[in-house]
Amino acid sequence: MRLMDPLPAAERHEVTAGDGVPLRLTRYQGGTKGPVLLVHGAGVWSGMFKLPTISENFVQYLVRHGYDTWLLDWRASTQLPLRQFSLDEAAEHDMPAAVRKLREVTKADSVQAVVHCAGSVTFFMSLAAGYLPDVRGVVASQVALHHRVPRSTLLKSRMRLPDILDVAVNYMSPDEGTQNPRLQAAFGKMVDLVYRECGSTVCHRLSFLYGRLYRHARLNTQTHERLHEQFGRCNMQTFRHLAQMARAGHAVRYDYGKEENLRRYGSAKPPDYLDPKHLKLPITFVVGDHNQTYLPTSSELTYEWLREANGAALYERKVLEGYGHLDTFMGSTASRDTYPVILQALEARA
Ligand SMILES: [Zn+2]
Numbered sequence: 556m557r558l559m560d561p562l563p564a565a566e567r568h569e570v571t572a573g574d575g576v577p578l579r580l581t582r583y584q585g586g587t588k589g590p591v592l593l594v595h596g597a598g599v600w601s602g603m604f605k606l607p608t609i610s611e612n613f614v615q616y617l618v619r620h621g622y623d624t625w626l627l628d629w630r631a632s633t634q635l636p637l638r639q640f641s642l643d644e645a646a647e648h649d650m651p652a653a654v655r656k657l658r659e660v661t662k663a664d665s666v667q668a669v670v671h672c673a674g675s676v677t678f679f680m681s682l683a684a685g686y687l688p689d690v691r692g693v694v695a696s697q698v699a700l701h702h703r704v705p706r707s708t709l710l711k712s713r714m715r716l717p718d719i720l721d722v723a724v725n726y727m728s729p730d731e732g733t734q735n736p737r738l739q740a741a742f743g744k745m746v747d748l749v750y751r752e753c754g755s756t757v758c759h760r761l762s763f764l765y766g767r768l769y770r771h772a773r774l775n776t777q778t779h780e781r782l783h784e785q786f787g788r789c790n791m792q793t794f795r796h797l798a799q800m801a802r803a804g805h806a807v808r809y810d811y812g813k814e815e816n817l818r819r820y821g822s823a824k825p826p827d828y829l830d831p832k833h834l835k836l837p838i839t840f841v842v843g844d845h846n847q848t849y850l851p852t853s854s855e856l857t858y859e860w861l862r863e864a865n866g867a868a869l870y871e872r873k874v875l876e877g878y879g880h881l882d883t884f885m886g887s888t889a890s891r892d893t894y895p896v897i898l899q900a901l902e903a904r905a
Pocket residue numbers: 752753754755758759771779
């Protein structure tokens with residue numbers, strides 16, 4: 556393991572979302588390429604891009620290649636106060652505010668983005684709704700607007716598990732420090748019986764909540780031992796919205812129930828986000844062929860749908876062999892295996 560290259564000093568920028576929610580941007584100015592916005596998933600924070608436990612993390616890698624790198628902590632971040640929200644709210648208010656702030660500080664005409672999991676879903680909802688005209692290229696990790704989940708996840712979604720748990724708790728978390736220690740201990744005992752691949756209850760709770768997030772062989776020991784530093788609370792409304800999309804098979808607005816849907820949307824069922832007209836920009840889909848959180852067919856469906864609608868030239872899809880979901884960024888050798896694939900897409904429109 557070689558020593559990490561030091562990062563340039565972090566610049567913090569406070570951002571206020573369109574509806575007043577405080578967000579955070581952290582900038583590592585590695586050069587003049589980009590600027591590139593990194594958007595994390597749900598139940599994590601921007602730390603997923605700058606793990607201290609691997610020889611070169613994604614931020615170090617981008618900085619080494621001369622990128623002005625911006626990490627967004629949007630309202631799903633475990634480093635921000637917990638709140639209940641639908642991904643519609645984040646799509647409408649967080650992503651546009653982040654892009655605006657980034658452009659304001661850098662004076663750039665447009666930005667690139669690397670977006671992952673629920674962050675990618677939300678970013679694509681924002682793009683599809685026409686909120687992000689200043690984005691000139693996107694790398695979408697694992698999933699975008701179409702959702703195909705493993706059978707066990709679909710079963711939990713169909714059982715309305717988030718709705719049932721919502722009665723008892725207002726968030727789910729893999730770690731020990733929760734509002735209901737007895738329930739969390741019972742949750743730990745249950746998942747330890749189901750998942751046997753390692754001795755970590757935190758890891759087992761993650762597998763239950765999100766499907767298997769990484770291939771163990773891809774994580775080094777330190778990363779696996781320090782999972783609790785990367786993962787935290789995910790609010791129940793977001794779980795419910797993700798489950799609704801898993802059941803629908805694609806991105807839809809939050810389902811409030813017939814009466815409230817009629818009031819808000821003018822239709823009994825929530826509208827979807829499948830409008831390709833604002834998605835006429837270069838998009839690279841990257842996906843681990845062993846992904847057990849969102850099946851690889853998820854991004855294939857969005858990719859094929861966009862090619863059909865807007866022509867093949869703008870879109871590409873790269874399969875990361877031997878990778879799962881989050882190991883795309885957290886894997887011990889990701890800087891050799893997966894980062895170069897993402898870099899290639901960024902360089903094409905640097
Ligand atoms: Zn494990």
